[in-house]
Amino acid sequence: MNILFSEKLIRKRISEISEQISFDYKDREVLLIGVLNGSFVFCADVVRNLTNVKFKIDFITISSYLGIRSTGKIEVLSRFKENITGKDVLILDDIIETGMTLDFIIKEVASKNPKSLKTCVLVDKRCMRKKDVPVEYICLEMAASMGNDFVVGYGLDYNGFFRGLPYICKLEEFVR
Numbered sequence: 643m644n645i646l647f648s649e650k651l652i653r654k655r656i657s658e659i660s661e662q663i664s665f666d667y668k669d670r671e672v673l674l675i676g677v678l679n680g681s682f683v684f685c686a687d688v689v690r691n692l693t694n695v696k697f698k699i700d701f702i703t704i705s706s707y708l709g710i711r712s713t714g715k716i717e718v719l720s721r722f723k724e725n726i727t728g729k730d731v732l733i734l735d736d737i738i739e740t741g742m743t744l745d746f747i748i749k750e751v752a753s754k755n756p757k758s759l760k761t762c763v764l765v766d767k768r769c770m771r772k773k774d775v776p777v778e779y780i781c782l783e784m785a786a787s788m789g790n791d792f793v794v795g796y797g798l799d800y801n802g803f804f805r806g807l808p809y810i811c812k813l814e815e816f817v818r
């Protein structure tokens with residue numbers, strides 16, 4: 643089994659990123675917005691690693707993938723409920739590829755005039771980027787040498803499955 647990011651590495655990086663977020667938002671109140679479904683595992687880990695940060699968490703449910711392909715059409719299945727105006731907002735997503743999804747969500751949130759807006763992702767597939775989206779906190783980078791294959795695990799799915807894997811690997815390890 644070829645594991646791209648081990649459980650141990652993921653845990654270490656989430657702890658480091660959470661420490662950075664805790665430092666940057668020290669003694670402030672932040673509204674976290676998780677992008678469902680993929681980021682539920684990541685969100686649960688980040689919030690338990692934050693220290694001295696008062697936060698609320700809300701979610702937006704987005705769908706753009708069918709199998710391993712982006713449909714190119716971003717669909718909002720459910721929208722966040724918290725008031726965003728005047729808040730320090732941090733968006734948490736599972737993986738950024740072209741950047742279209744995060745770009746869409748950033749515009750959605752920005753239109754409600756938050757005090758500040760930053761983004762945080764578990765995995766960055768940088769070589770696939772089409773939109774120049776600012777990402778302030780990146781846990782794991784998929785180097786070009788790792789390829790740009792579809793990955794699963796740690797919340798990331800293939801048609802709804804594989805989200806419970808404690809590590810991240812290529813889908814081809816399971817489906818050929």
Ligand code: 5GP
Nearest residue numbers: 680737738739740741742743792793798799
């Ligand atoms: P983007 O809009 O940046 O191209 O794609 C982002 C969204 O597509 C992610 O939030 C995720 O839901 C899905 N996605 C992109 N690449 C992968 C991948 O390798 N594996 C999985 N499971 N989802 C992906």
Ligand code: MG
Nearest residue numbers: 677680736737
């Ligand atoms: Mg997603």
